[in-house]
Amino acid sequence: GESVGLHLPTLSVQEGDNSIINCAYSNSASDYFIWYKQESGKGPQFIIDIRSNMDKRQGQRVTVLLNKTVKHLSLQIAATQPGDSAVYFCAEKDLTGNQFYFGTGTSLTVIP
Amino acid sequence: GAGVSQSPSNKVTEKGKDVELRCDPISGHTALYWYRQSLGQGLEFLIYFQGNSAPDKSGLPSDRFSAERTGGSVSTLTIQRTQQEDSAVYLCASSFGSNQPQHFGDGTRLSIL
Numbered sequence: 669g670e671s672v673g674l675h676l677p678t679l680s681v682q683e684g685d686n687s688i689i690n691c692a693y694s695n696s697a698s699d700y701f702i703w704y705k706q707e708s709g710k711g712p713q714f715i716i717d718i719r720s721n722m723d724k725r726q727g728q729r730v731t732v733l734l735n736k737t738v739k740h741l742s743l744q745i746a747a748t749q750p751g752d753s754a755v756y757f758c759a760e761k762d763l764t765g766n767q768f769y770f771g772t773g774t775s776l777t778v779i780p
Numbered sequence: 781g782a783g784v785s786q787s788p789s790n791k792v793t794e795k796g797k798d799v800e801l802r803c804d805p806i807s808g809h810t811a812l813y814w815y816r817q818s819l820g821q822g823l824e825f826l827i828y829f830q831g832n833s834a835p836d837k838s839g840l841p842s843d844r845f846s847a848e849r850t851g852g853s854v855s856t857l858t859i860q861r862t863q864q865e866d867s868a869v870y871l872c873a874s875s876f877g878s879n880q881p882q883h884f885g886d887g888t889r890l891s892i893l
Binding site for chain 1: 784813815820821822823825828830836838839871873878879881882883884885886887
């Protein structure tokens with residue numbers, strides 16, 4: 669079956685430092701990936717996505733890296749701020765299917 | 781508002797009762813998903829609607845769960861004869877298609893006593 673996992677369940681960083689959140693996936697057919705941020709009591713919020721024809725994509729203060737060889741996805745947050753404290757999920761699917769598969773999430777805590 | 785709206789935000793009910801959860805997707809979004817999220821867990825896919833196509837019900841955990849989407853817009857998730865293990869946050873998401881980013885509502889927190 670599908671599995672999407674995270675290397676670390678929790679991550680603490682100092683304000684201003686860069687954060688890296690990792691995600692492993694098992695389905696080599698997966699070709700669309702999304703990172704979400706979820707704050708307490710809220711639904712997941714879209715951060716950035718990437719398709720398998722790319723290996724890097726940048727947004728505002730965030731970068732997603734995709735390594736299809738080792739089936740690994742990472743989210744880099746530059747100059748982490750207290751407002752970045754949340755749980756971050758990766759999700760993956762193959763373009764022929766309907767389902768996204770979500771990891772269990774990494775809890776990011778930013779220390780002021 | 782412009783986002784996905786879910787109601788109620790919280791629901792407490794007794795075991796054995798039926799519950800209905802509502803989702804208003806973003807206008808123009810043809811795809812709609814329901815997920816279940818238990819405490820500290822990832823999202824468990826329940827059901828997917830796309831336009832007028834037959835829904836993908838492969839994630840529904842039992843025949844006590846059903847969902848419908850009327851007029852390609854509002855969706856209702858119904859849980860019959862609720863059990864304590866049904867307690868979770870039920871999230872709805874919509875998108876322009878199955879390979880587009882999903883936009884989530886804030887969920888319905890369901891507690892079964």
